[in-house]
Amino acid sequence: MSRRVTLSDVAELSGVSAITVSRVLNQPEKVSEPVQNKVNAAISKLGYIPNRSASALASARSGVIGVVIPSLSNNVFNDVLRGVYDVTGPAGYQVLLVDTHYSPIEEERMIRTLLGQAPEAMIITGGNQTEHARKLLEKAEIPIVQIMDKLDEPVDMNVGFSHRKAAFEVVERILAAGYTKLGFLGARMDPRAQQRLQGYRLAMEQAGLLNDDLVLTTPRPSSIAMGCELFKGLVAQSGGLCDAVFCVNDDLALGTLFECQRMNISIPKDLAICGFNDIEASALVNPPLSSVRVPRHEMGVVATEMVIKAIKGEVISERVVDCGYQIKMRESTRAVA
Structure with a gap:
């Protein structure tokens, strides 16, 4: 069985340090485009797969945004997800998606599972969480946006309508x-x-x-x-x-x-x-x-932009957004x- 390709192998082939490779993977905005291209070419040639768990432990960043929806088969939520992916991909984040099947108990279990994966933020459908699920979210100390519904008391941020x-x-x-x-x-x-x-x-x-x-x-x-x-x-x-x-x-x-x-x-x-x-x-x-x-797609876009701004420590001028309807x-x- 062949040896697993490591970050050091990528660094050696691309002629940069392991730290630079790590920055290309986790903070590309801090690396020049020519260096990014060189490292990405080495990653492609070697077939390197980043160890996200190890990266999260080392940098306190997972690069993951958790998304909780009640149904993968409902086209309404597919439109929202398109908006989420349209923002996360270019921004360098991965989406960890869970389906709660419209069950508050299943939602609580999925929230616990997601938090165990150390996401940097979460986007959650609605505000009908169980009491324990809400406590988990409040103690998570990560940016959270609840979407679809306009809420009187969101856990953190809210994008929705009445x-x-x-x-x-x-x-x-x-x-x-x-x-x-x-x-x-x-x-x-x-x-x-x-x-x-x-x-x-x-x-x-x-x-x-x-x-x-x-x-x-x-x-x-x-x-x-x-x-x-x-x-x-x-x-x-x-x-x-x-x-x-x-x-x-x-x-x-x-x-x-x-x-x-x-x-x-x-x-x-x-x-x-x-x-x-x-x-x-x-x-x-x-x-x-x-x-x-x-505006389901726009809702996904706005919610994702909000959590990414919060991850970066930027000021969120409007933490509750009424997206309206026609x-x-x-x-x-x-x-x-």
Whole structure:
């Protein structure tokens, strides 16, 4: 078995000291570009793989940013991750990613595991951590950004928006278009879905139109097929009373649209449909679906830039960032004639 290539081997081939090689790997901004090119060429030729654990022990830097998300299969979080990777790569950081499967207990376990890898910072989805998980984060003494939700008391820093406010405003817009029997469909019902339901209920209550027969939710995972199933359930539960449906996300809205097409329900003549998140498909179906657009990629970028600035000891002028949202009213909620 061949001997493992060492940092000293890279130094010898590139004609620089081992310390210089270490700087190229961990603090490239302190090394001239010609020297970086020479060292990187030696690394490529030798097939050298840095020992990150040893490097972290020696320099008190791991070069790792931990990222905690609830789902790898949800396109919403994929957009956020694109933003994270767009910043970490050029900045010389690696991402250690964990999936909590929407479980606060699993999230606590993953946070403990990540902290054991000595990350220099962490980006975490939401603020619904267990009490013990929050204590772990508070004692970690590293920069932490909680994303997606706008939090009253973040552990450290926060980039997000109010899901409750967004839902409230979109319901007001649908009611202003002339619809009065607006139903709500929700699945998974994680904290963000719960906040959207709260916004819906508040807007309907203030309009004097709240009717629990028009609300149907399930703890089961969200999908287009679940949207079909929930809409059929809502029709049965309400006796066909709805003239509009606000879905907790676009998957359910797409499922509702497809089920309406199977049932010969004309959109928006017979029923208006609105989703949330504004995924690409929402604007491409016929009719295009109204939705709430969230700057997910930008959220990932801003959160990552914040933690890297904090790692470098730079001043963070705005530690809580409201990234906002846009309500996109399309053909599926056209005003009632």
